[in-house]
Amino acid sequence: MSSACPDYLERILNAQVYDVAIETPLDLAANLSRRVDNRIYLKREDMQPVFSFKLRGAYNKMSKLSPEQLARGVICASAGNHAQGVALSAQRMGVRAVIVMPTTTPQIKVDAVRARGGEAVLAGESFDEAYAHAVELGDREGLTFVHPYDDPEVIAGQGTIGMEILRQHAGPIDAVFCAIGGGGLIAGVAAYIKRLRPNTRIVGVETVDADAMKRSLAAGERVRLQSVGLFADGTAVKFVGEETFRLCQQYVDEVILVDNDAICAAIKDVFEDTRSILEPSGALALAGAKAWLAREGAHGRAVVAVTSGANTNFDRLRFVAERAEVGEQREAVLAVTIPEKPGSFRLFCSLLGSRNVTEFNYRYADPQNAHIFVGVTIQDRGELARLVESLKQHDLPAVDLSDDELAKSHVRYMVGGRAPQVDNERIYRFSFPERPGALMKFLDNLHTDWNISLFHYRNHGSDFGRVLVGMQVPPQDQSEFQDFLDRLGYEAVEETDNPAYKLFLG
Known part of the structure; x- marks a missing residue:
């Protein structure tokens, strides 16, 4: 075989990697496998000495x-x-x-x-x-x-992952999923596995905003992207390698695309099974495996996802936690319009039923209607559709914002503003117990004539939810309002004179 077309099976078998690398485990993701009714194995390259393959x-x-x-x-x-x-x-x-x-x-x-x-x-x-x-x-x-991907010796080194997978899992493997940046990882893994098990599908995974390999394979030539998304920074490559592209043309069955929310959900899946936290690029393969299994309607399949890295900044986890439930389609984000009259808010909450509210943003805007930004946990998209229909039947029209990037990245933090037309507003910070019924207890004890003019809540995973509430309480009702606070029994701090409230909300 000429140097222009190296024998990768030979190169991989002779690769020198174990002076620094370890043979990483191939672990069954037991909890996730049960949930999706397939056997998903994680090739734990995040456990290498540098936390990456x-x-x-x-x-x-x-x-x-x-x-x-x-x-x-x-x-x-x-x-x-x-x-x-x-x-x-x-x-x-x-x-x-x-x-x-x-x-x-x-x-x-x-x-x-x-x-x-x-x-x-x-x-x-x-x-x-x-x-x-x-x-x-x-x-x-x-x-x-030393090129990061477009070099036969680099590709062969990454190909030792494929060698280990086949040694560690003697039974049939339906598909192996690898993240793609420049293509070195999937090129090496595919070159080895396809030579020995040609029936095993090799599936590449890219983000929707960094899909250079998918576009290149479709075009039959390497395509240079003008820009790439940086959330999965380890795979943010505009132009794939020449040799990696050649190998992917020969050995890769398909490339599947996922978004950031799906990556966040995959990071959470791995944490729940292993207590390890992957970087976004490290979870890319698993996000793709889940999407592929769902698309295929698969049951009982055996697939492998290479968890390729765990080098992430701690502050990145804030975004991951925020988006994981949406990515798993276990949280829906809705904009609901309710009439600005007594009882509407309570009706809305009753229609949510026993569903866990993960977020609630509302600020009085006009005397006719109120617009509420709310997050709720759901089992699947079917349940979401039923909830939206139920709200509609009660004259509370709702818009699903779960896939709206503007809403999830910005609007959710900007709902509100000044409401100078709101008279006698009292602002309180409450600590609500994080359990079903806590909000309804608050509403049941609230005087029917006291309009709620502001409500903000976000689940932060603690025992108590931090809730900011604005209520219009006439001065003559002060004694009755204090009775309400005593009867409620929740920790409450008045913030009516808080300068931040006066500057931005009052």
């Missing part, structure tokens, strides 16, 4: 360099995980490593590179810009470039 390819490439090349040092461009692989490999080999990373790289990855002796250089806002800078810097300083 990337050190396999990096070390295999560097182990093939000549003493002269190693003596000059190496350089690479990476969004983070390849960088750590190169840094650790260089540390083991005792050579200099310069790592060029986009300025958008999570700090945890930058710190990890420096902790392993790598010289981290931040340049450009995308991988392509970092790559261009690395090539220029490498030429100037005589460093050997």
Whole structure:
């Protein structure tokens, strides 16, 4: 076989990876498997010493360099995980490593590179810009470039994952799912598995806003994207590799696309099964596996998802937790219009029934109608449709915003504003017990003449929900209002004179 078309089976079998890498477990995701009625196995590359598969390819490439090349040092461009692989490999080999990373790289990855002796250089806002800078810097300083994906030795190193999967699971595997950035991981895994088990489907997974491989395969040539989404930063690549594209054309059965909400749901799934937290790109394969199984209406299938990394910033988890339930279609986000009259709010809450309310935003706007932004837990989309129809039948029209990015990213935090036409408004912070019936107890004890002019609540996973409520209470009702607070028994703090309220809501 010519050098232009390397024998990947031979290269993978002879790959040098285990001086730095471990053979990671292939674990059944028991809880998720029961829920979807299929057997989903996780190839736990997030358990590598650098919490990513990337050190396999990096070390295999560097182990093939000549003493002269190693003596000059190496350089690479990476969004983070390849960088750590190169840094650790260089540390083991005792050579200099310069790592060029986009300025958008999570700090945890930058710190990890420096902790392993790598010289981290931040340049450009995308991988392509970092790559261009690395090539220029490498030429100037005589460093050997270690490509993150488009190199036969790097591809072969990643292909050892496929070798381990087949060794660890002797039975039939219906499909193997791999995240795609530049394509090195799926190219190596596919090249090995398809040679030995051609009936096993190899499915690539990309985000809807970084789908360079899917577009390239459809066009029959590599397609360069103008821009890519950065939530899954490890796979935010505009232009796939030449060799990886060739291998994907030959061996990959299809590429499936998922959105950020689906990735967040997959991160939560892995946490619930393993108590490990993946980075967005690390959960990409599982999100794709779930989407593929749902699309196929599959039952009893055995599939493998490569959990490719766990290097994420802690503050990213705020967004993940916010969106996971929506991504799993276990939370619906609705805009509901109710008439601005006594009893409407209570009717709305009664129609929600025993469903858990995850979020509630409302601010008085006009004397006729009120617009409520609400999140509720659901079992499936069918239940959501029934809820929307029930609200409609009671003259409470609702709009499903669960797939509306503007609503989920911005509007939910901006519902409200000033309401100068609201007289005698009293503002209170309450602590509601996080249990069914807590809100209805509040409403049942509320005087029917006291209009609710503001209501804000978001479930934060604690024992008590923090609720902000505005009520129009005439001065002559002060004594009765205090009786209401005493009777309610919930912790309450008045905020009517709070400067933030006066500036933005009063």
